[in-house]
Amino acid sequence: MAIIKIEGIPIKWAKMTEDDRDMGPEDGSDVALKITAKKGQYTVDLMLNAEKKAEFISSGIPTKGLVGQNYKKDKNGEDYYYAKAPHFNPLFKDPATGEQGVLIGAPKIWQTVDGEVVPWVISEHGKLGNGTVVTAKFNVYKQSIVQLIGLMIEEHVPFEGGGDDGEW
Numbered sequence: 001m002a003i004i005k006i007e008g009i010p011i012k013w014a015k016m017t018e019d020d021r022d023m024g025p026e027d028g029s030d031v032a033l034k035i036t037a038k039k040g041q042y043t044v045d046l047m048l049n050a051e052k053k054a055e056f057i058s059s060g061i062p063t064k065g066l067v068g069q070n071y072k073k074d075k076n077g078e079d080y081y082y083a084k085a086p087h088f089n090p091l092f093k094d095p096a097t098g099e100q101g102v103l104i105g106a107p108k109i110w111q112t113v114d115g116e117v118v119p120w121v122i123s124e125h126g127k128l129g130n131g132t133v134v135t136a137k138f139n140v141y142k143q144s145i146v147q148l149i150g151l152m153i154e155e156h157v158p159f160e161g162g163g164d165d166g167e168w
Contacts, residue, residue, distance in 0.1 A: 001141050041084045070084075089101065107151065129157040
């Protein structure tokens with residue numbers, strides 16, 4: 001297991017709270033079943049220029065296998081990394097109860113205030129809008145599992161709502 005932090009990443013389409021997490025398609029597909037088993041997932045597009053993509057790769061974020069598919073291009077041809085974290089992990093065993101499955105919850109969001117690292121409180125500071133710049137923290141396990149652990153806000157752009165990109 002490796003913990004990786006990468007600074008200076010602009011984001012788009014952050015779904016980082018319990019009320020707006022990705023619950024997956026409702027079509028019975030394999031993807032839908034996997035996301036349902038995790039009770040949804042938290043996602044954010046981490047926008048990558050060539051330099052930042054090279055940093056991701058050299059830091060150990062895999063480019064091969066299923067997790068390699070998280071490197072994507074948007075409709076404008078811009079590179080991004082589709083970072084995600086499950087709300088619930090059905091594969092872990094709860095050490096307190098012995099039951100299968102562990103609630104993980106949303107990745108942590110932090111900020112620096114007067115040199116001190118403190119939690120970012122969505123209800124006080126607002127959701128993360130497109131263009132917010134973050135440091136992303138990942139857990140990479142055996143080069144086959146990459147989980148977003150948290151974000152440190154470097155520059156906040158307020159979320160403006162809408163979400164409609166104008167296409168049908």
